[in-house]
Amino acid sequence: MAERAGLNVQTLRYYERRGLLAEPARSNGGHRLYPDGTVALLRVIKAAQRLGFSLDEVAGLLDGGHRRPAPDLRQRAAGKMAEIDRRIAELAAVRATLAEVIEARCDSLTDCTGAGCPLPDLTGEPSATTEATR
Amino acid sequence: MAERAGLNVQTLRYYERRGLLAEPARSNGGHRLYPDGTVALLRVIKAAQRLGFSLDEVAGLLDGGHRRPAPDLRQRAAGKMAEIDRRIAELAAVRATLAEVIEARCDSLTDCTGAGCPLPDLTGEPSATTEATR
DNA sequence: TTGCATCCGGTACCCCGGTACAGGCTTACG
DNA sequence: CGTAAGCCTGTACCGGGGTACCGGATGCAA
Numbered sequence: 001m002a003e004r005a006g007l008n009v010q011t012l013r014y015y016e017r018r019g020l021l022a023e024p025a026r027s028n029g030g031h032r033l034y035p036d037g038t039v040a041l042l043r044v045i046k047a048a049q050r051l052g053f054s055l056d057e058v059a060g061l062l063d064g065g066h067r068r069p070a071p072d073l074r075q076r077a078a079g080k081m082a083e084i085d086r087r088i089a090e091l092a093a094v095r096a097t098l099a100e101v102i103e104a105r106c107d108s109l110t111d112c113t114g115a116g117c118p119l120p121d122l123t124g125e126p127s128a129t130t131e132a133t134r
Numbered sequence: 135m136a137e138r139a140g141l142n143v144q145t146l147r148y149y150e151r152r153g154l155l156a157e158p159a160r161s162n163g164g165h166r167l168y169p170d171g172t173v174a175l176l177r178v179i180k181a182a183q184r185l186g187f188s189l190d191e192v193a194g195l196l197d198g199g200h201r202r203p204a205p206d207l208r209q210r211a212a213g214k215m216a217e218i219d220r221r222i223a224e225l226a227a228v229r230a231t232l233a234e235v236i237e238a239r240c241d242s243l244t245d246c247t248g249a250g251c252p253l254p255d256l257t258g259e260p261s262a263t264t265e266a267t268r
Numbered sequence: 269t270t271g272c273a274t275c276c277g278g279t280a281c282c283c284c285g286g287t288a289c290a291g292g293c294t295t296a297c298g
Numbered sequence: 299c300g301t302a303a304g305c306c307t308g309t310a311c312c313g314g315g316g317t318a319c320c321g322g323a324t325g326c327a328a
Contacts (some may be wrong), residue, residue: 009305010287018285028296031305043257044243048257051235052228055285061243073243074236081232084225091222094186096216101185102208109178109195110210122184123177143275144317151316163324165275190314 001034005125007041019059020045052080097122139176147262152181153193157222186214231256 002009011106015021022042025030041062048058057076064072104114112119136143155175158166175196182192187218191210198206230250238248246253 008287011285013307014286027294029305030307031294040257041244044253046220047242047253049229049285051232058243075233075238079230081236084229084232086156088222088225088229091218091225094184095215095218095222098185098211101211102215106207106211106264107184109192110175113255119178119181122181123174142317145315147277148316161324163275165324174275182313 005039018055020055052068139173152189186218
């Protein structure tokens with residue numbers, strides 16, 4: 001199974017523990033007998049992960065989807081998209097600050113000689129300049 | 135010290151272990167006596183962290199900055215910016231796919247009835263449709 | 269001097285998504 | 299029937315950034 005799905009055996013068992021895979025039937029000797037469609041299910045799980053859902057969230061999506069025809073997926077996708085937008089915005093802000101650091105030719109975290117170095121602001125330091133400007 | 139810097143005491147000791155703070159002098163009884171400027175240093179560390187540097191990277195930046203006048207900071211900031219650009223690009227791709235999922239009105243991860251549902255593609259599933267279209 | 273807050277070192281635990289290893293049992297193939 | 303490959307459970311570990319708890323020692327003020 002693991003081979004067919006391109007996953008580690010331990011990962012399958014991990015998913016089982018996390019509730020993503022139902023406990024499968026067993027052979028007399030105790031070996032897991034996976035039902036048809038398990039490969040497809042695992043691919044769905046990986047796809048959902050790539051969309052930014054955590055394993056717990058994927059478990060919820062799978063459980064919900066089986067019982068109700070629920071518009072849950074759409075709702076959760078929308079929520080996830082908002083979350084991703086927030087993360088993108090954060091990263092964009094960080095990126096902008098890094099650009100300033102580079103542009104100001106900052107040369108040290110602690111004693112930057114560059115003009116317009118944005119580092120003092122970032123530290124929340126109550127500098128003379130900051131005080132004076134308000 | 136921890137109180138003045140707004141950090142947990144354990145965090146200070148953790149930074150010491152990680153090499154971000156030099157081992158401070160001790161009182162007779164063994165209590166740490168932090169030198170002046172430690173609050174400022176901790177603020178710098180937090181600022182660098184906000185810029186996306188890991189603790190190891192911050193340690194490197196601090197060490198380097200003390201000895202050489204090195205343009206290291208600029209170089210590393212540029213590298214970090216590229217890294218952040220990559221992460222933003224990944225998130226943008228995920229965001230786009232989520233938008234498709236929402237637009238196609240997908241209702242289930244496993245049995246989506248929406249037209250143009252992008253999920254099959256994501257799973258890497260060798261579907262009949264996919265086969266036919268090439 | 270006494271009392272209480274705080275610090276000390278050491279160790280263990282948190283989240284997240286897995287991965288590895290040990291020691292033993294089962295299954296499939298020849 | 300023998301043997302090797304593969305599975306079984308249980309437990310421990312990875313990385314990153316901390317946090318919590320323990321028993322004991324210290325520091326400072328009244």
